[in-house]
Amino acid sequence: MPDIPFLAGQDGARIPAIGLGTYDLRGASGVAATASALDAGYRLLDTAFNYDNEGAVGRAVAGSPVPREQLIYSTKLPGRYHRHDLARWAIEESLFRSGLDRLDLVLIHWPNPRVGLYAEAWRALVEARADGLVSMIGVSNFLPEHLDRIIGETGVTPVLNQILVHPYTPHDELRAANAERGVLTEGYSPLGKGTDLAQDETVLRIAAAHGISAARLLLAWSVAIGVIPLPKSESAARQAENLDVFGIALTEDEVEQLSGLARSEGADPMTHEEF
Numbered sequence: 001m002p003d004i005p006f007l008a009g010q011d012g013a014r015i016p017a018i019g020l021g022t023y024d025l026r027g028a029s030g031v032a033a034t035a036s037a038l039d040a041g042y043r044l045l046d047t048a049f050n051y052d053n054e055g056a057v058g059r060a061v062a063g064s065p066v067p068r069e070q071l072i073y074s075t076k077l078p079g080r081y082h083r084h085d086l087a088r089w090a091i092e093e094s095l096f097r098s099g100l101d102r103l104d105l106v107l108i109h110w111p112n113p114r115v116g117l118y119a120e121a122w123r124a125l126v127e128a129r130a131d132g133l134v135s136m137i138g139v140s141n142f143l144p145e146h147l148d149r150i151i152g153e154t155g156v157t158p159v160l161n162q163i164l165v166h167p168y169t170p171h172d173e174l175r176a177a178n179a180e181r182g183v184l185t186e187g188y189s190p191l192g193k194g195t196d197l198a199q200d201e202t203v204l205r206i207a208a209a210h211g212i213s214a215a216r217l218l219l220a221w222s223v224a225i226g227v228i229p230l231p232k233s234e235s236a237a238r239q240a241e242n243l244d245v246f247g248i249a250l251t252e253d254e255v256e257q258l259s260g261l262a263r264s265e266g267a268d269p270m271t272h273e274e275f
């Protein structure tokens with residue numbers, strides 16, 4: 001089993017340096033896929049209210065021999081529940097759906113700034129943490145101005161900000177803004193889902209030089225730039241492959257070549273709306 005390092009976050013938080021993305025892992029096959037990931041060594045599971053699989057992921061956690069305190073079950077609050085009372089109910093509902101006795105991490109899924117209730121939602125997360133429903137709280141797809149508003153209004157800094165990060169969308173400025181505020185960065189779609197990244201000539205050349213797959217190279221790059229990648233796979237073999245990245249030593253030049261592939265920003269959190 002690979003030895004997964006931890007990153008240190010706010011208030012003594014220790015977050016595994018890689019986690020499992022669970023989008024689309026649903027039903028009994030989703031339970032089996034999550035269970036195989038836990039067997040392989042994953043200790044951070046990324047789900048969301050809107051993935052319709054909080055129950056499947058929770059079922060795998062409950063059935064796993066891995067001690068509960070070694071696992072981080074992470075979920076996300078949808079945009080339609082940003083209003084304070086609705087946010088509280090949604091967090092409680094996420095807890096009930098998980099079947100667990102507490103959530104380890106809850107994130108605000110998107111800020112939806114045109115609706116303008118994300119600070120209210122953040123206050124509900126702060127209170128849910130104080131009441132013991134959840135151990136850690138964070139955000140996703142937040143820009144620096146959104147971080148500053150919630151930190152300014154509550155004095156509570158999110159443990160992490162989950163954003164799109166892969167070499168076509170490295171988000172250097174956002175990652176730096178997170179780090180300046182003591183906020184860890186989790187990277188979603190680290191394998192470049194929806195792009196041709198795995199066939200990119202630079203990616204294939206550097207992967208071949210190390211004798212590794214494009215997927216392992218992309219994850220090693222995330223780790224090298226200090227991002228916690230969340231690769232999703234339903235295959236036990238690919239889950240294990242994706243964990244085997246901590247011994248890959250990329251040179252500074254290779255990291256820069258990959259970061260230099262930047263070409264898009266992804267969805268704009270100022271206008272993209274998620275409910």
Ligand SMILES: NC(=O)c1ccc[n+]([C@@H]2O[C@H](COP(=O)([O-])OP(=O)(O)OC[C@H]3O[C@@H](n4cnc5c(N)ncnc54)[C@H](OP(=O)(O)O)[C@@H]3O)[C@@H](O)[C@H]2O)c1
Pocket residue numbers: 020021022023024046047109140141162163187188189190191192193213215216230231232233234235238239241242
């Ligand atoms: N916060 C947000 O707004 C947000 C948005 C998007 C995603 N996310 C989170 O981030 C997670 C990961 O992102 P993602 O699911 O979009 O994409 P991803 O992890 O970049 O890519 C997943 C795709 O890559 C394939 N794959 C996995 N390992 C592979 C390997 N070693 N070799 C070749 N192909 C491989 C998977 O297929 P198989 O399953 O068949 O292996 C799947 O089709 C999501 O599951 C979700 O938890 C968050």
